[in-house]
Amino acid sequence: MPAIYPDSRLPIHSRPSAALGVLVCEHNGNPPFAESSFIRRLNLIGAAEGLTLFAFSPWTWDAHTDSVKGWVWNERKQLWVSSKYKLPTVVYDRSWPETEKEKQRYQLALQRIRAVKRITFLNNQLPNKEKVHQLLLQERALRPILPPTMLYKGPESLVSWLRKQENSAFLKPVAGSQGRRVIAIVRSQDGMLTLSGRHSDNRPFTLNRVNEAEALQRLDGWIGKRRYIMQPLLELKGLDDEPFDLRALMQKNNKGRWTLTGIAARVGAPGTVTSNLHGGGIAASAKEALTTVVGEQRGSELLQEINKMCFLIVTRLEQSLGRFAEIGLDYGVERSGKLWFLEANSKPGRAAMGSAGKEAAHKAAEQPLSYARSILLRPPGRVIHEFDHL
Template structure:
């Protein structure tokens, strides 16, 4: 994809001690990258904190003068402005590569920068879902909250899984996000199978087959060489039949301490297999959702349980996989009231936080910047390329992200 800098300014001087870069993937059209509304909001908040913020794609880095081609939000003109900027010392990864080709380009470009420069990454990255599961299931504190999980190894492995789990299963890609390419399969008493899920564009996917063996063959072709996990198809729907889950957003404050920004419910359409907002779900207050489902006492207990478990999980993830600034944690609750931990996200969305209580939406955007500012201030008084404790610094050469028809 070509870079878009027809009228770029040149602003290459000494890097500002309060300058934060936001990693993005450029794209044709306008605005020039995904999640531009969120990055614009970050820019406005950063200015109020005395920080300069600009977005850039890692493949625009020029090693000759250590510059990148960045995008800055101009509040007066209400538009994005391109300029050549010095590579920042601290970066916040909000890149969303759309294709396998773009994912590969992004990984290679970022690795090239890291090999030559020592960047402080505001947030680290988690390995794929299978690795996270393998680590957490070994801990007695978490094992009871993790649904049985196994790696998909072909149609025969899924057939065996279905026999063990009452003829139903849920499959998800180990490196997936936003609910894309998930699939539920349910066998019927007549030997057929019903499939429901989301495709790679997050569109609803519904199929039925008179022969379950044919359904398994179609699933195997659809999965191809991608890595998938198999889980039981848990009954995590409301009394009115809508799928729902709970998103807890854990973030570090300016002192580098974990805090719970908020918990929000995400509710999908009755015909959907997921509750993700990107798949058409809607956000709702967690307390009201749980009280309506389980009553005031049990609803309150579940919120307390999620808050406590979230704090323990992020602490353990950080001990194992390196420093983080924020992690989104997803929980599901069966109609029986059984709480399940579903997955962790090191690049969490925050749209649902508008329903998570007073101030949660503002804190969700402000916390990363407050934490980044504390890192920048410490860097300004020490080695400009040295990572302070808790900064989420990656060592040179580390690959930051593992990215990964019916």
């Protein structure tokens, strides 16, 4: 049966106090927004737990009726159905604006709502990668796993960085995600540069042995006005030269306490520079991947170390930035067994968690809802102590 998306004119549903809204960027097509499979799963879990949940775009808000166009998955009919809902008081941001124009539309719509309405975001937003790095440097125990990091300030800054970092560098946008627009640079003994990375649509590219002056000029034009950070080109590869990293998913439970949902490995194609699933990588067992690269004993030690680091990181971020419900944390491991923290993500994906086990895969979708439900049903004046794990 083909999916249809009826835009009904039914009376507005009146369940604002017990509804969770999932923020999306609605568009024409099938399905009507990104991450529809994940949001459909949220609908099903929410329904089983008695939680009203619908997806909506902020620009559908009608100030006169205080309503939005909400989408709910109808399991019996196997299609998305839209209706009018009261603006929810708690929202879960899973929006993915595809263009700068759509990003501006989304932000302006949210500003319009927040100017007159009070809504609670289930998850806070992280600042850019440079600011996150500076925040984490304040935690002494984290410094050994944080790669040296500097802002890109033009070709001269990169030349200086290459000199300091043994003729290689890794550049990534401070506001980027999913491995897009990253670039690895290697300078050979004769001064020629090889550039490899990914375009904005995640397609890989390689430029072999380019004259340094030309390469720096082309790279600077490619970066344009975007802000980039420079880091060492870490050797985060498996035995077959395939890039791999580890994704740890930290989430709050229904008591507001941080828990480690799971750790999964992400493995890219040999010769590429990233392992992100959006860029063609595959998920694998973290334990098996680590055992293959560094051996069983060191692999087990690394998993314990990552567990410890995860709680330190989310605590530091939350103390500085406010409440979060979940954060994805990415780590890299060199063949020597050296652990590095790569970056944090406040809109973590779920695909890799299937490789961390069935329980982790279920919790990855269920825990944001149980945490949201605890907020929605919290008696006025009651405070959940969210640092009880310390």
